[in-house]
Amino acid sequence: MERLIQYFETIPSSHRSLILVGGITFFWLVESAVPLFQFGKADAHYRKAGHAGINLFFTLTTVAVNFVLAFILLKTSDFVVAHQIGVLQWLSLPLWAQIVVGLLLLDLIGAWSIHWLQHHVKWMWRFHLIHHTDTYVDTTTANRHHPGESVFRFIFTTLAVLIAGTPIGVVMLYQALSVLLSQFNHANIHLPRWIDRPLNWFFVTPNMHHVHHHYVLPQTNTNYGNIFPFWDRLFGTYAEMASKDLRYGVDTHLERHEHSRIGNLLNIPFQPYRPPMGSPETTTSSHADINESP
Numbered sequence: 001m002e003r004l005i006q007y008f009e010t011i012p013s014s015h016r017s018l019i020l021v022g023g024i025t026f027f028w029l030v031e032s033a034v035p036l037f038q039f040g041k042a043d044a045h046y047r048k049a050g051h052a053g054i055n056l057f058f059t060l061t062t063v064a065v066n067f068v069l070a071f072i073l074l075k076t077s078d079f080v081v082a083h084q085i086g087v088l089q090w091l092s093l094p095l096w097a098q099i100v101v102g103l104l105l106l107d108l109i110g111a112w113s114i115h116w117l118q119h120h121v122k123w124m125w126r127f128h129l130i131h132h133t134d135t136y137v138d139t140t141t142a143n144r145h146h147p148g149e150s151v152f153r154f155i156f157t158t159l160a161v162l163i164a165g166t167p168i169g170v171v172m173l174y175q176a177l178s179v180l181l182s183q184f185n186h187a188n189i190h191l192p193r194w195i196d197r198p199l200n201w202f203f204v205t206p207n208m209h210h211v212h213h214h215y216v217l218p219q220t221n222t223n224y225g226n227i228f229p230f231w232d233r234l235f236g237t238y239a240e241m242a243s244k245d246l247r248y249g250v251d252t253h254l255e256r257h258e259h260s261r262i263g264n265l266l267n268i269p270f271q272p273y274r275p276p277m278g279s280p281e282t283t284t285s286s287h288a289d290i291n292e293s294p
C-alpha cells in the first residue's frame, strides 16, 4: 500500500499519459468484442473514426487544461499537508483508511458535486451540454468536455484537495482511477446483469452511467457519479433504465450539424440557452418546437 502511494507521489507524466491512452485502447477493444449497441447498423450516418476524432480532440483539450494547471493542484496538496488543513490532516487514520476516505471525498467534491451543479446552473449547463450532445456514447465520450468545463472540474478537484487534506500520492491515484472509471462507465459494453449488479454496489458501471446520457429529463438529471455510486443512492438521484429503451444525446441538440462539428460544439456555451423538454420552462408549453432529426 505504501509503495503504491509512493509510486503515485512521483508518477511521471509519461505514465499518466499511458494510463489515459491504455484505458481508451483497452475499452475500445472490449467494445469491439462485446458491444452494447451496433451504432453502424442502426444509423447510416455513423462513422466510428469521425466520432472518435471529435471526442479525442476534446480529450486533448482536457489534458492540456489539466497539464497547464497541474502545478496549482500540487501546491494545494503541499500546502494542506504542511499546514495540517483538511479532513485527513485532522484525523489520524492508518494509510489504507486515508486512501479510502481521500478517494471518497475527492469523488464527492471533485466529480459528483460539480457535475450536479453543471446540470442545475444554466450557464454551467451550456458548457456541460457538449458532453451530453454525443449520440453515440462510448469510451471516447469520457473526456468529451468543453475546455470551460475542464476548468470548472479542475477548480472543484482543487477545492476537494483543500477540504479533504489529501497528500499528492492520493490525489494522483484518484486522478488515475477517475480517468479509468470514466472510460469504463461510458464504454459501449454489454455487461451481463450478473456482473453489473454486484459491481454496481461499489463502482459506477456502464449500465448505471448510460441512463445519465438518455436524451430527455428526468433521466439526464440522474446518476451523476463517476467512481462511486454511493452519492446518487444517498442523495436520491439514482435511477435505472433498460438498455433497450436508451436513446443518447440531448433533446435540444439532436440536429446532426450541431453535435458533430467541433466549431459548433466549442460555441454552444455562447449560444442562447434552450430549455430541455421536461424542464420547468417547457412543462407548461408545447413540445412542438423541439428540434428532432428524422
Ligand SMILES: [Zn+2]
Residues within 6 Å of the ligand: 115, 119, 128, 132, 212
Ligand atoms: Zn452530465
